[in-house]
Amino acid sequence: MKFKVLLSFLVAAALAAAASAKSITLLNVSYDPTRELYVDFNAAFAKYWKAKTGDDVTIKQSHGGSGAQARAINDGLQADVATLALAADVDALFNVGKLVPQDWQKRLPNNSAPYTSTIVFLVRKGNPKGIKDWDDLVKPGVTIVTPNPKTSGGARWNYLAAWGYALKKYGSDDKAKEFIAKLYKNVPVLDSGARGSTTTFVQREIGDVAISWENEAFLALKEYGADKFAIVVPSLSILAEPTVSVVDKVVKKKGTEEVAKAYLDYLYSDEGQEIAARNFYRPRNAAVQAKYAKVFPQLELITIDEAFGGWAKAQKTHFADGGVFDQIYLK
Template sequence: MLRNLLLATLLIPPLAYADGGKPILNVSYDVTREFFKEYNPKFVNYWQQKSGQTITINQSHGGSSKQARAVADGLEADVITMNQPGDIDILYQRGKLLPKDWQKRLPHASSPFTSTTVFLVRKGNPKKIKDWDDLAKPGVSVVIPNPKTSGNGKYSYLAAWGYAEKKYGGGDKARDFVTKLFRNVPVLDTGGRGATTTFVQRGIGDALLTFENEVQLIKNELGGSDFEVVYPSVSVLVEAPVAVVDKYADKHGTRATAQAYLEYLYSDEGQELAAKHYYRPRNEKVFAKYAAERFPDIALFSVDEVFGGWDKAQKIHFDNGGTFDQIYTK
């Protein structure tokens, strides 16, 4: 048995090359580790049956903006899977690694599943955190990753802003609310996973703001009974876009594989797996199947609706001197 295994490991690489199955690199954001760990073997199987090629898929994870910058600076990713389109637009703006209209190449603006920002609180919810207002109260401590470096943090920021705009009106009122909320943030980690560690392992904060899938992962895998999930009255629709990085995929001769890798995310298997990891699937049948058990009803607004798109949101809120910087300099 052991000998066979050894033989197999010796044989696989040359065979793979003989079949033209080149490895592909998926550069992704911080909290998709568990999903792709399960998705990749499924796709490898599927692709083997379909094309006869045995491929390997390499993964890279980190704060989304950092990951996007790495690719823009020359990390030769075949596919990129981010949590906001801005981080893929960068690849067009710097170096034309893919076409400008990349979002039109796959259904649902190239985002095969969605998520939203929700709260995780400690057992029994001692600070009675029910909605966004409770996070901005004095004496409450909230852990959010840094919006400057993480898409996860950007969504939390925009979700709070969107809530305030709906409830109190726009402009200064929304800014005051978000300022109060961020004054309650004791640690700004650079990525979503770092924020999870701070909240769960270090015991900092009364609430953690992060993606629904991350919250459920913590609840189910990291000492679930110590935490409770809180769904606010309204939150932001997180659209996680994916794209083939044309320049590198062509250079590596992996375009067909890379394309299939992303399309498979939209298949029933891919969507089921997404639902299993608490990403909200786009496929309505699959969504309906899991909705009652996994995806509580929550009013969601998109970044396009409230902020007029990511470009605008980035300029007003996150660029130098934007509303986020003003929280700390005023």
């Protein structure tokens, strides 16, 4: 008897909760170095959404290697939104699982990349090897730490930035390949992910320079002390565009489409841009950019679309099996 009463109470309570103030849970599946960014952003968005609609929204975060996260979503992880390191990984959500439409990247402004970053150098205190630009990396005796571009989505940007520089300076694909081969000859440790590389450089004290995302480099300075390391900005680098998308199939099933879309739109708002900038991602918004101009120095930035004809092509030429990255080791 008691049990039945309790049960009916529970059912009634559940129904009541569903009927009145909605409490929504979103899952944001992201990659490793956005953890701090989304902790800040989720709090801001929850507040904004509560004020706007009266609904409580809780955002759960999942972080891991960008490719592994995309695979998890394809394999059934119920992500409402995917905020990954490169467009290729969101493309995989279309190619493998058909979870997003083919033209997902056109749905939001700026290639669906609300914040950007670039590739810079992290060097040791006083820059003892005098590293100023990409050319200094291929000098004999300089050791470089960078993750394996085949296992780390983020590290593909590192490789492409170096390639873009060499292509511009030396003028031909063959010369660029030579340059890249020399560069990776100076890499004694190819970690499988970006955080692993940072650990190798910072804690194991291996390497004269780490090629790193700008936001990761800033985090390393913040974490381990600006007196131990310095950031060197090369003359040319690549515009790294971490892309975001609603996962259509999941939000349609869960009925969270509206809030998931609003969540991503909010990344483009003044507050969202400000939060990105505070977490060392370059904002898109001109006003916020101007405010943080001192943090993010100007440099020549190439884009993946102009210089490489998009991710699919870059992936095939450089990182597929037998691609350029494999060739430089097999020579």
